[in-house]
Amino acid sequence: MPHDARDTGSTLKFMLKQDIFLCNLDDLAEQEAVELSVEHCPLFAVRHNDNLYAYWNSCPHVGVPLNWMPGKFLDIDKNFIQCSSHGAIFGIDSGKCVSGPCVGDHLSPVVLKQKDTGFYVAADQRLPKPPINLRAQALADLEDS
DSSP: OOOOTTSTTOSOOOBOOSOEEEEEGGGSOTTOEEEEEETTEEEEEEEETTEEEEEESOOTTTOOOOOSBTTBOBOTTSSEEEOTTTOOEEETTTOBEEESTTTTOBOOBOOEEEETTEEEEOSSOBOOOOOOOHHHHHHHHHHHO
């Protein structure tokens, strides 16, 4: 298995080297999300109360992506971020889990920079490990048995 410099046991840190354009605030309707992948690390941002809140797309409970389909991160009423795997509910503006198996945990925030009307994923932040792909993991487990 290849070594990932983002493993917590490594002394290396994988840092984002430059700002990366995410979106203009006006590109999103209120309570709408946008997705982006940076160095194989997916993230999303939600427009909420005319602010943009961004998080790495990984549930703190088991490390799986949160969305149930592309761009779909919010509960049916669009008041909370909801994990598609086990239904955990997170505050949009805080990333804090308020219901589900990871109550009290937080989503990992993405540092953004605003330049004029554009929002950018800010350089010089540590990238997380990519989320777990449960399907690929299950297939690999079957091959090992």
